[in-house]
Amino acid sequence: MPTGVHLRDARQQLFDAAERVLLRDGPDGLTSRAVTDEAACAKGVLHRHFADFDAFLTELVLDRAARLETQARALREAVGTGTVAGNLTGALATLFGPVPVAIIPLITFRDELRARLRQAKPGGGIAILAQVATAVSAYLADERALGRIAADADIDSLTLSLVGGGHLLFADRDRDSDLDRDRNSGSGSDREPDLDPDPPTMAAVDKLVTTVLADVLRRRPRRT
CATH class of the missing domain: 1.10.357 (Tetracycline Repressor; domain 2)
Known part of the structure; x- marks a missing residue:
């Protein structure tokens, strides 16, 4: 997906992609590149929504904990x-x-x-x-x-x-x-x-x- 293309519900799609990577590859396999590749989007999409990868992981954990x-x-x-x-x-x-x-x-x-x-x-x-x-x-x-x-x-x-x-x-x-x-x-x-x-x-x-x-x-x- 080109960098400029809008990803609908980007946060949730990135969270879901991270969950799939985590279940498949474990904590060591969960990188920003792995997440954006899994979500089929440009790496810049993640950084437009989160200050850094740890900020993304923090929101991911809090989202799943809330469930x-x-x-x-x-x-x-x-x-x-x-x-x-x-x-x-x-x-x-x-x-x-x-x-x-x-x-x-x-x-x-x-x-x-x-x-x-x-x-x-x-x-x-x-x-x-x-x-x-x-x-x-x-x-x-x-x-x-x-x-x-x-x-x-x-x-x-x-x-x-x-x-x-x-x-x-x-x-x-x-x-x-x-x-x-x-x-x-x-x-x-x-x-x-x-x-x-x-x-x-x-x-x-x-x-x-x-x-x-x-x-x-x-x-x-x-x-x-």
Whole structure:
């Protein structure tokens, strides 16, 4: 596309292109040239809308983090319905989808991006994880208020265990897929990595959640 041609909805198209590159090539492959090539536009288009590439990445992360708010609201609306473990299992599987999981290492590896996120939003330096933690914490607090988990449940500790464990479970799926495939095939470490690994099963996520919540659910006083 020539430099002078207008790109309709340029910001969103650039964000979508960056997301595709990130999912396909990982944080190391996410460059300004890769983004504009993916969006089929001139490199100057990105710099007309953003001061520099870190400014672009900051807006990308904040945009994708904001999308988690809809999923967080769905979790809050589930308070008092179904089971606590079931609600959290479904929420973690959604909140730790491919895009959020791919963005987390991007933030980790780029110091300038973390600094700009902190300037843009309190707690923004750990964007995505912060959104997930806030959603889980609020849900647990509401369920505790309803008496569906123990009144003395430590919400902060439960949240840390669920979010930290959930992130490890989903972020480590590439390695697990390769190991499982190698065991089944008898191949060594020279196999090509799976480009589209399966996420952890719902059973695996449920096991994590039920293990973390076992004590506070068991000690919940029965209503008369």
